[in-house]
Amino acid sequence: MDGMAGIWTRDTAWRQGHVLTTEAIQALGLSHPETPDSTCVVVISHDCDLANDALQIEPDVEVIVGRHLPKGDGNYFWAKAPRRLHVDVLQNGTAVVVELVATAKRIVPKHALAAFFPDATYSFPGKSLSALRSWLGVRYNRAAFPDPFVDRLSQSKVDKRLAKIIEPVGNLLSAVYFDVDSGKEIDHSDGSPYDLKIVLAYPPGDDPEQTADDVEKVETAIADLFEEKHFDQTISKWNGVALKACMSISEDDLRVSRARLLTQWRLEYMTLKADEEQHGAFT
Structure with a gap:
C-alpha cells in the first residue's frame, strides 16, 4: 500500500516510464x-x-x-x-x-x-x-558538426529559420539527418561551400499518404530557405553551404545501413549556445 514501508525485490512493480503517484x-x-x-x-x-x-x-x-x-x-x-x-x-x-x-x-x-x-x-x-x-x-551520444559549418548556418540565420519551419509539424518528424560533405573532412578555409544533404525521417502513422504530403511541404520549405539564404542568383553559385538535396523518407523505408551514414541534427545546434537555457518555444 502506498506510503507504507516496503522492501525492494526483483519482483518490483516499477519499470522505466512509470509515473509516480x-x-x-x-x-x-x-x-x-x-x-x-x-x-x-x-x-x-x-x-x-x-x-x-x-x-x-x-x-x-x-x-x-x-x-x-x-x-x-x-x-x-x-x-x-x-x-x-x-x-x-x-x-x-x-x-x-x-x-x-x-x-x-x-x-x-x-x-x-x-x-x-x-x-x-x-x-x-x-x-x-x-x-x-x-x-x-x-545527451551522452551525439555527434558534433564542424564549427565553421554551424557558424555559417548561424550567420545566415538558417538555423533558427529551420527550427521555425519544423516546429508546426515537428511531431510528425522522428529525426532530421544531415550529411555534410558525405562524411569527409574537407578544409573549407578558402570559403568554398559545404555540401549538405538533408533527410527528414518520419513514422508513417495511421494515414501514410497524408503524412508524406505534410512532410513533403516541410521538405520544400527547407529547400526554399537554403536557396534564399545560401544561393547567389546573380552568379548561380552556392555561398557558405550548398544544399545538394533535401528529401523525406518513411521510417519503414530508411535502412539501418543508410541511417548509420547520416548524422542527426539536434535542435541545440539551431537555437542554443552551451550556456543558454531552454525556455519554451523558439523566438
Missing part, C-alpha cells in the same frame, strides 16, 4: 519547482537496474521531475533536442503532453520508493517509450 511525489519532495500543480515524475532507470535488489550495487532509482503542458512544441518531440523532451503520454486513456528536462533528474533511494506503487492511470505508448529511451541516450 501524487502521494509519492509529495512524500518524496519531488514537486516541479515552477508549476507544482502540473508535476509529473517519470522513472528513467533501466528495467534491469530496477530489478536489481542488491542495494549495495544499485541503491537508487533515477527519475525526472517533469510537468504537464497544455500543448507540446514540435521541436521537442522525438528526442530532437537533447536537453528537453515533449512526449505524448496516456492518462486515463486520454493523450496528454509531458515535458521532461535533462537537468531535472533526481535520485530516489529504492527503499523509499518501495513504499509506493506506480500511478496506474498513466501509460507510455510504445513509440513514446522508445522516444524517451532515445532521448536519454542522446
Whole structure:
C-alpha cells in the first residue's frame, strides 16, 4: 500500500516510464519547482537496474521531475533536442503532453520508493517509450558538426529559420539527418561551400499518404530557405553551404545501413549556445 514501508525485490512493480503517484511525489519532495500543480515524475532507470535488489550495487532509482503542458512544441518531440523532451503520454486513456528536462533528474533511494506503487492511470505508448529511451541516450551520444559549418548556418540565420519551419509539424518528424560533405573532412578555409544533404525521417502513422504530403511541404520549405539564404542568383553559385538535396523518407523505408551514414541534427545546434537555457518555444 502506498506510503507504507516496503522492501525492494526483483519482483518490483516499477519499470522505466512509470509515473509516480501524487502521494509519492509529495512524500518524496519531488514537486516541479515552477508549476507544482502540473508535476509529473517519470522513472528513467533501466528495467534491469530496477530489478536489481542488491542495494549495495544499485541503491537508487533515477527519475525526472517533469510537468504537464497544455500543448507540446514540435521541436521537442522525438528526442530532437537533447536537453528537453515533449512526449505524448496516456492518462486515463486520454493523450496528454509531458515535458521532461535533462537537468531535472533526481535520485530516489529504492527503499523509499518501495513504499509506493506506480500511478496506474498513466501509460507510455510504445513509440513514446522508445522516444524517451532515445532521448536519454542522446545527451551522452551525439555527434558534433564542424564549427565553421554551424557558424555559417548561424550567420545566415538558417538555423533558427529551420527550427521555425519544423516546429508546426515537428511531431510528425522522428529525426532530421544531415550529411555534410558525405562524411569527409574537407578544409573549407578558402570559403568554398559545404555540401549538405538533408533527410527528414518520419513514422508513417495511421494515414501514410497524408503524412508524406505534410512532410513533403516541410521538405520544400527547407529547400526554399537554403536557396534564399545560401544561393547567389546573380552568379548561380552556392555561398557558405550548398544544399545538394533535401528529401523525406518513411521510417519503414530508411535502412539501418543508410541511417548509420547520416548524422542527426539536434535542435541545440539551431537555437542554443552551451550556456543558454531552454525556455519554451523558439523566438
